[in-house]
Amino acid sequence: MKSAPFDYLRVDSVEEAAQVLAAEGGDARIIAGGQSLMPMLAMRLATPALLVDIMHVEALRRIDDDGKVLRIGAGVRQRTLEHHAGLAERHPLLAKALPWVGHSQTRARGTVCGSIAHADPSAELALVLMACGGTVHLRAGRKKRSVAAADFFTGMMATAKAENEMIEAVSYPVAAPGHSYAYREIARRHGDYAIVGCAATARPDGTTSLAVAGVADQPMVRDLPPPDDSGFFDALNQFAWDLNARDDLHATGRYRRDMVRRLGRQTIEEAVRCRD
Template sequence: MKPAPFDLVTANDMSEALEALHQGGTEARVIAGGQSLVPMLNMRLARPTTLVDITRIPELSRIEAKSDRITIGAAVRQSTLERWPDLADRLPLLHAALPWVAHTQLRNRGTICGSVAHADPSAELPLCLIALGGTVTLRRRRKTREVAARDFFQGMMSTDLAPGEMIVSVSFPARKPSTGYAFREVARRHGDFAIVACAAIARPDGTATLAVGGVADTPRALELSADRTDLDDRLNEFAWHLQARDDLHATARYRRDLVRHLGLATLEEALSCRD
């Protein structure tokens, strides 16, 4: 199939992009990598009348590293972040997760923020954003706002993004001393969306975060103590709380088992990685 007709605006600066989005309203969409949006256009699951190409806007192609956070612009490709020399040291969780994101060819085109905007519940990058407690910066013509990741994702492929608004960047907290990070997933084939993916953060004070994707409509995070005395019970409770469903890829029971066993393995790896 071919997309429904649309107008393409190639923006050279932010004001041009935001004006086009404002004029297009609910019928306008941003395109950068297009690895999620273009298939939806071809299948006519999405029918925007205006596409706004943001890839020529210099400020959106930057990775900005500060002492406590890393900010990634909306046009930064996944492969660009993957090759960033400081990735393993500053964002070890993304360093572990990015090789699981699709395939090399797709990461060469797909963007970090595009995956966040698409909000697939099985995608690795939204899961990492939730696990780390990151934020999404949204902008429209006269307003800029920052939204916590836990509030941005509202359901399956549903976000807090308003008409005329676009993601300009996402921010991840940088690596903290004596903290361990780990990522694991199970998929039918490497590069497929995860059946279950787990991201874990183990802190020096004995607390930990386990975030799980591929089960509920959005990635979900569990705060817990790394004390093994009740860890199995907490993971079992969490597995049921996620309300897994049967689908073509796996049964609900299999997903619950993965939350229990893969979740525990991911937590143990994060604990072992603490400085």
């Protein structure tokens, strides 16, 4: 199948992109890496009248570190972030998750913000954004707003972004002192979207948190007791049930619940070992 006809506009500034999108609304779509959007165009799951290409906007290709967050512009490719100097120290969870994102070829083209905008419930970058309490920075014309990841993802490939808004950047808080992190996932093949993905955080006080992708309609995160606590397995089991896993062509709901229990426990235990 071929895409529906559309116009193409290459912009040279953030302001121009924001103004065009604000004026065109739902008739326009931002394109950067195109790894998520192009298949949707080919299958006519998306039929915009105008594609706004932002990949030549230098201001959107920056990774800024203010000591608290990594702010990643809408034009930053996944491979650029993967090889960003000091990423393993500044954000170990991102460093552990990025090799699981697609393949090296798709990471060389796909952008970080493009994955967030696509909001696939199995996507690794969205999962990490939820796990670390990140933020999405939106812009419509001259108006800007920031939305916490917990409020940005609203359902299956659905977000709080308005039709006339673009994602200007996303912010991932850097690793907190004394915290440790782990990432694991299971997929049919390496590079496929995760059937179940788990991102774990272990804190200095012994408590943990587990973020899960691929089960609910959006990535979910929950605080849990330490894995050696008597209530840990009950809490993890309740989280697995609360995700409301359903059967699909990739796996049954029961399999996904079992993976949340097993893979989730393994990921949390790995995070605790990294802290110790």
